[in-house]
Amino acid sequence: xxxxxxxxxxxxxxxxxxxxxxxxxxxxxxxxxxxxxxxxxxxxxxxxxxxxxxxxxxxxxxxxxxxxxxxxxxxxxxxxxxxxxxxxxxxxxxxxxxxxxxxxxxxxxxxxxxxxxxxxxxxxxxxxxxxxxxxxxxxxxxxxxxxxxxxxxxxxxx
Numbered sequence: 001x002x003x004x005x006x007x008x009x010x011x012x013x014x015x016x017x018x019x020x021x022x023x024x025x026x027x028x029x030x031x032x033x034x035x036x037x038x039x040x041x042x043x044x045x046x047x048x049x050x051x052x053x054x055x056x057x058x059x060x061x062x063x064x065x066x067x068x069x070x071x072x073x074x075x076x077x078x079x080x081x082x083x084x085x086x087x088x089x090x091x092x093x094x095x096x097x098x099x100x101x102x103x104x105x106x107x108x109x110x111x112x113x114x115x116x117x118x119x120x121x122x123x124x125x126x127x128x129x130x131x132x133x134x135x136x137x138x139x140x141x142x143x144x145x146x147x148x149x150x151x152x153x154x155x156x157x158x
Contacts, residue, residue, distance in 0.1 A: 006076040006115045007069070013113075013120065014078075018063050020056050022049055030119035037125045039091070054091060059084035059105070075112035075122075082107045082127070086136055093129070098136060105135045 009028055016024035026045050029035075035042040035051060042051045055062065062084035070077035087100040109127030113120045130140060 005118065006074065006113065009115055009118065009120065010076045010078060010113055013123075014064055014066060014080075017052075020060075020062070022052055022056075025049075025052055028120050029123070030117065030121050033120050034122045035125070036122070038127065038129050039093075057088045058086060058090035058100070060087055061085050075114045075124075077110065077112050079108070079110045082109065090136070092133075098138075101136050103136055105132060107132045107135070 013025065013028040016028065026049060029045065029048055032044055033048060035048045037051065039051070042048045062082060065081045065083065066078055067081060068079035070079075083104070083106045086098075086103050086105060089100070090098045092098055107127050108131070109125060111123060111125045113124075114122040134140075
């Protein structure tokens, strides 16, 4: 696949994403395609569909704005901004679920797609989960509160 075809395919994926059109999203992926995200790995159409369904439930107005396209043959690389309002359930790390908060989010990220036979074979999505969860009211908490992390270390300027 040449670069312009990969770009065209990725453009179709972004259009389908912004329309929340699951059928068109899946048409961009090979039947045995792999989607890798901070939440985990989805293999094949059923798991990829499940990932997108969950995201669209949590953010019914979710939109992706592409702001930089890296010109390379493979993988096709794009930087973007996701914006939306958290109105529904969102799976949390560790198995919990966060009910809709009504909070707006704006999360920067990047994704890479490897393509073959005019379909996405591997799609890797990278974004900062802490950026997302802090906008939803989450806090970074360490599990072991009794630890002596930081004790005995010099303070800045010591």
